[in-house]
Amino acid sequence: MLFTRATEYALLSLILIARRNEPVGADTLSKQLDIPKSFLAKILQNLAKRGILKSFKGATGGFILSRPPNKLSIKEIAQAAEGKNISVFDCSPAQECCPSNKGSFCTLWPFLNKLQNKIDKYLEELTLQDLLE
Template sequence: MLFTRATEYALLALVLIAKEEKPLGTDYLSKRLNISRSFLAKILQSLAKQNILKSYKGATGGFMLARPPRELSIKEITQAAEGKNIAVFDCSTDQACCPSNKGDFCTLWPFLNRLQTKVDNYLDELTLEDILE
């Protein structure tokens, strides 16, 4: 599957964070977005580990963007939120992962691989700034 709730929540949180000039805490974001605090905290920490967010500790701590929105691709955000490379289908990036076990050739794989390449390129070009507009 291409996107899960982790990506959805990451994008929703990043939109709010991008519109502020001060760190936003997990409590505030989870209440504002009506999202589980613990699940959101896990996502935000993943984004911080991938240099998408900066994390600030303390009473006025929280999260801010580590880079301008125009430098944050949706592909990068999605991969950080999901914890893996995105794939339209399990086998779309590697024919060896074909679940049908039809040998070394699947008639669908060339199409799926081209689709994956188009999706990857589109998500690489689409940025957080595009979503903010």
């Protein structure tokens, strides 16, 4: 699966954060987006660990973007939110990942790999700024 709710919530949160000029807390975001706070807090921490967000503690704490929106690719955001490389199918990045490959050549893999490469390129070029416009 390409995106899960983690990526959806990450993107929705980053859009709101990008539109503010001050740190935004997980509590505020979870209320605005009607997302469970504990799940959202985990996603936001992953984004901070991967350098997409900066986090600030304290009463006026929260999260801000670490870079301008046009420097944050959707692929980078999705990988940070998911905690792994995103792929259309388990085997699309590399044939060795195919769960049903029993030593024989899979006739679908070249197509899946080509599709994965096109999606990767598109998501690398698409930025948070594109979602804000």
